[in-house]
Amino acid sequence: MTKPAPTGLQTDLYQLTMAQGYWKLGRADQQAVFNLTFRKPPFGAGVALACGLAQALELIEHFGYSPAQIEFLATLKGNDQQPLFDRGFLDWLAEQRATIDLDAMPEGSASFPHEPLLRVRGPLAQCQLLETSLLTVINFQTLIATKAARIVAAAGGDAVLEFGLRRAQGLDGGLSASRAAYIGGVAATSNVEAGMRFGIPVRGTHAHAWVMAFEHEQDAFSAYAEAMPNNCVFLVDTYDTMKGVDRAILEAAKLHARGHTMAGIRLDSGDLGELSKAARKKLDAAGLQHAAIVASSDLDEYAIDELKLSGAAISVWGVGTRLATAYDQPALGGVYKLAALEQADGSWRRMVKLSENPIKTSLPGLLQVRRLSVAGKPIVDVIYDEEFGPPQPGEPGWPLDVTKLEPVPLPADAQVEDLLQPVLRLGQRVGPAPSIEASRARAHEQLASFPGLLRGGQHPVLLETKLATLERELIAAARSSSP
Secondary structure, rough: OOOOOOOOOOOHHHHHHHHHHHOOOOOOOOEEEEEEOOOHHHHHHOOOOOOOOOHHHHHEEEOOOOOOHHHHHHHHHHOOOEEOOOOOOOHHHOOOOOHHHHHHHHOOOOOOOOOOEEEEEEHHHHHHHHHHHHHHHHHHHHHHHHHHHHHHHHHHHHOEOOHHHHHHOOOHHHHHHHHHHHOOOOOEOOOHHHHHOOOEEEEEOOOOHHHHHOHHHHHHHHHHHHOOOOOOOOOOOOOOOOHHHHHHHHHHEEEEEEEEOOEEEEOOOHHHHHHHHHHHHHHHHOOOOOEEEEEEEOOOOOHHHHHHHHHOOOEEEOHHHHHHOOOOOOOOOEEEEEEEEEOOHHHHHHHOOOOOHHOOOOOOOOOOEEEEEEOEEEEEEEEEOOOOOOOOOOOOEEEEOOOOOOOOOOOOOEEEEEEEEEEOOOOEEEOOOOHHHHHHHHHHHHHOOOOOOOOOOOOEEEEEEEHHHHHHHHHHHHHOOOO
16 A cells, blocks of 8 residues: 655645744744634534544644655745755754644534644644644534534434535545535445545435436436346436436336336435425335435535425435535634643743634633533533643633633532543554544434534533633733733
């Protein structure tokens, strides 16, 4: 098997220019902590499904630079047309391998604003060089997994198939979308490469082109049934949908006589609700109650809601463009912020990034998220600094909004779960990664614990007392010392 190319160039240029700056100052190996968070759940939801960790681990494990990549960097010029990077820095860069510690929410975890999905600790330059690629993977897959979960919830137990590859943002985007959509709950994908790479079930039969390649639609169905008798879902709307249904019924009888079963029909245009109801009557009258009616055509959770309310007789939903591209919100907006730097005496200097917009003010410290549940129901999440320790029994939590100074009582007798789990230590995995099936199962279980939040609402997220106090002190100090 071909060894994967080093991933160090999968970054923005300013990460490399900052890395050279740290190197020149002798700070490249200073220990740092960065937290990857998001500020607002996507699609108006009240929750997001953490996703992308498996690909993030691959990026980190293959972090480095090939000789050809180093020589490319050597060709870059500064504003004075002199080499942008020092040869000494490039020689140092060529020797880099990831030595970071990574703690992460398991894929499929229900996550909320300002909670770290990843906590990255390690040499300052390495943490910086990994920022762009980690954000790219986590942002996109968290976005798509959440969108998929919303669509699956709208389908209400019907199978949802992901058909988005042809409209995805590139083949690599299509692969990531298929993977994240499966973790989010879709039953299968049309993306064959994703099926092989990730073990996702693959589905698909024929397109309009197959029907158009024959002089008569009946001939097209007959030929397909002859060629693929165990894979017959006939696309019936190339010409006249109801005549297409009649012709599919004829082929179903022929298949039955040969010991095979027509799996169903597919509708890809027109009034899907009315057409599906009319098609269902025809299929049932022909004794084909088992035959599925698959619908596609620019579907998403909103369209599925409307079709369900209209009484549509659709049992399988093929969702493509609006899922694989996160059509109504194409970016999550996750951020990766420096939260602490180790000092010469081994202590940590914690810092915040300020903003006039409170939602953009970052949290300081070596953060962890503790979920408190009562009788199995999650009640509140509390963010705390691991060096300060978790909230104590009877201690209140504090709002994330620093303008709100009222403490919030925490449940006294709660079950607790710390969400960030050790994944890498000094760049090496601490255990086997969960399978995609395990991540999918976790997503299902997590969402069941937060009913309704996929369509809106809020889950309380608070700060532990010592962390809240420190944050307010750092904000006040930063504002008083700013020029």
